[in-house]
Amino acid sequence: MEQSRRIIKLNNKGQFAIEAVLLMTLFIGIFAASMNTLKKKQFVQKLTDTSVAKVKNLSEYGTWKQNCKAMKGGSSQTAANCHPNSINRALSSDPQ
Secondary structure: OHHHHHHHHHHHHHHHHHHHHHHHHHHHHHHHHHHHHHHHOOHHHHHHHHHHHHHHHHHHHOOOOOOOOOOOOOOOOOHHHHOHHHOOOOEOOEOO
8 A cells, every 4th residue: 555655656746747848838829829810810010000101101201191182283192292392382483
């Protein structure tokens, strides 16, 4: 009887390691599944697209706006039309 208790006691030594490996496998599986779902739904891209575009427009054209009315004779409505240098101004030498 004493010997069977001793064998059981010795077998419990590796149980922590086995459970740790099983938990790591479970958490890695959950992490991989959630990353796959986020990648399919393009969650990060949707989250950052608008803010990146705004910062890009601010650095390139000096405005937070996404698009502006086109200049006279122009057909495109882009943020480049918002830049102060592209605004039609009334000059004193060229009255309208």
